[in-house]
Amino acid sequence: MKPFSKVILRPLLTEKNAFMKELENRVVFEVARSANKVEIKQAIEEAFKVSVEAVNIVNVRGKVKRLGRNVGKRRDWKKAIVTLKEGESIEFFEGV
16 A cells, blocks of 8 residues: 555645535545545545545546647646545645
8 A cells, every 4th residue: 555645645725625525525635646546545544534435536637738839738637536424524624
């Protein structure tokens, strides 16, 4: 098993994610592209000492951007939407 610091890269704090946290008890993280649902669930439970009910994964493709005649591409990344069990919460997201 990978250490949780290699699986969970950062939390995603947006308005939409804040509403998901309040209404559906879901939190969103950017995770390693090589991580699967089982590794993500174990990493969240180990790092934050909570019970995870479900993990959904979205592969986000980077946008193609241009500046003048130069064309580039942002990096691809993976997003994990983690549903916590009823009554569970992560203190990191409480003040948001």
